[in-house]
Amino acid sequence: MPWPTGGTDEYTLFTEGDDLYDAMVASIEAARRRVDLESYIFAADEVGWRLGEALAAQARAGLQVRLMVDAAGSMFSFSREIERYLRQHGVAVRRFHRWSWRQPLRFYRRDHRKLLVVDGHEAFVGGFNIHRESSRSAYGPGRWRDTHVRLDGALAERASALFEVAWSGNHRGEPLAGRPSGDALVPNHSRICRHQVHCLFTRLLQSADRRLFVTTPYFVPDRGTQGELVQAAKRGVDVRLLLPGKSDVPITRWAARAAYRTLLAAGIRVFEYQPRMLHAKTAVADGMTATVGTANLDYRSFFVNYEINLFSANRALCTALEEQFRTDLGDAVEVTARGWSRRPWGGMAAEAVGWTARRWL
Template sequence: MNGLLILQVCYVILLLFVCLRVIYDTQNTTKTLAYLLLVVFVPIVGMVIYFSFGVNYRKRKMYDKKLVINEQFQNNLEAALISYSKDILNKSDASVKENKKLVNLILKENLSPLTNNNDVKLLINGERKFPEVIKALEQAKNHIHIEYYIFEDDHIGNEIVNILIKQANEGVKVRFIYDDFGSRSIRKKLVKKLKDSKIEVFPFYKIKLIALANRINYRNHRKIIVVDGHTSFVGGINVSDNYINDHTIKNKKFWRDTHLQICGPATWYLQFLFLCDWNFCAQDEVALNDSLFPRKETFDSQQDTHVQIAASGPDSDVPTILFALLQAINLAQKEVLITTPYFIPSDSIMDAILISAMSGVSVKLLVPNVSDSRLVNAAASSYYRSLLKAGVKIYKYNKGFIHAKTMVIDDEIAIVGTANMDVRSFDLNFEVNAIVYDDVVANQLKKEFYNDLLDAEPIEYEQWKNRPQYHIFLDKLARLFSPML
């Protein structure tokens, strides 16, 4: 057998192996067929694309969320959480009970209970968020947990780092997780500064050349701060000067974003998520105690806001955030208000929006006029004609860049989080959203949505339908790359 024949046999075996892997691993039939055609007809390129973007990490979870090893204890804990959530739901008012399908979905898939007695504060833009964050960090007595996709080595980043160092020197336990891709600017200087102050710092899923494609894909897009187990922050605002609108700086782009501050039992699940990610990064389990999960009676809440946390990522059995958004849209009777910087919806989300609009629900979508990626902008545009035809009102934000990821359902549900309405957030990244079942918070978020519309322009169906054919073709061409955007 000559060398060429051996290479041909090896090539066929490799091709067969990859095809079998695609069939076994890919759940979506359309994706399976697309990857098979790509691998067979453009083998080298196809294999690179498949192993970079097509491997189903949810099927072979990157890590296990369980914080406890004892199976019996785990079962008892799960039963207690389910009982706790159902008890709160049974005692809640009618507006919360009307959304029990959404509550039960998140409880079943995330084991995230519905919580009450939360104080929730809506924080619009970095200039509202960071003063509250700094105040909470300075008041910490026991521990500070920080986890961010982007944490920059700039003014606000250094201000927060200096507070962390000061608190650590005074005996507060500080744990810090940064995404190794999104926060690459702090890898050396700021990380060293933190470590020199005896603060534990770990990168999330450290990028290595040998697995570069997958490790760039599966990023931690969460933005979580937990202080003393009772105060937490979650939403779309990273730690960067870009998120602070300083009008004294000439030609600085306006950045519109939304975050939440939560004081109350909903912090428990954000703490749980942080500790799961910490165990994965540090390979060291944190001993659980009452300081991490304070008893409910220790909370000094002024409101009785119901909050539930939804999280998903490659470690999840199912895409919980995607399912939660689907259920929320399906529950809508009157109005759905969606804000997202990147709109590349899954087929199921697209169908849910279309069905709601065609059923008489008022659906409004707010997106940036100019995205930070032309390819993403073009791909998003390819969906607009179908939406407009179904009656969805689409608005393009002109004041600057809108980075908020929010949804309001029927003046009753407010959703704020880190997940964009795109394939990457639903399938590839670690994300977290807060679902607030409260008419006060929902109406506050609704008010902000309509304020944003004052700086936006609507897309008219007739005008959009009659765009030049080459624009339509380029948008549809960009859409083919949606799994990679």
């Protein structure tokens, strides 16, 4: 299935947390009307306080400043101290889906988005949370490997509209996606589709004719997505998956490895990133279409959580993402079918546990 051509928007790609946080602070400080920030994790550490102080300064200056953090994702990191500080200086703060005895099931659905919008003209979206683990200056050489993108123009305006919907809590009023150029910023819920990111990701997989490079930290594919990957390989596409060699959630790694046998048998090449925690969520098809955003390749991101992804036909962005993928392969170890068949029995047992729990990961 062909993807719309075009993609004339200009983007800035970030793969280092310090560079991203510098750019975010600079953008916040340059704001003239409003600043909206949404983050799954907002930690009260060196990085969080730096962003928090920038937000507070703009709120004191009279700008509208809003911050929404996920109640579960930031449960142990977003302290009462930093929340009190922000509120005292005029920042409107919300914790998304706090635990409620009246609505216990809603706690399962999380706001996994990471989105900063300034004046409705500039936006940042991607995998980076607000925490020291993504900063080389704070965390050292072991900082997490992640990806974010800055965008402006009509897509930034759309990002602003999407934040408004999230802030209001009325996700059924999600504005419709779509750009004539083929570039789109989409949530996974809209008035016409509850699984919009999953649908467009499937479309991207189907569009590949020559090569398909996918990076994800939590690889727990649903049956349909796994089937699309296999079908791509069967039609001759060079399919490569870059997955974490180490994970902050071990059971998701077990679940991912349970799928290796099927993937390897289909000719898909699987690589495990070694030096540090891999947290980037990107995919590139034929160097011509790509996605980068907050959605992992798992059940929760595709069918449960609130996510936001950029889908783009911008050639420069696609080239940059593909080049970064090849660079990351230099720090990865390929998993071979022969080597995988010889793995210890203990690993097989762990994989069975992970795969059984895959729909809840």
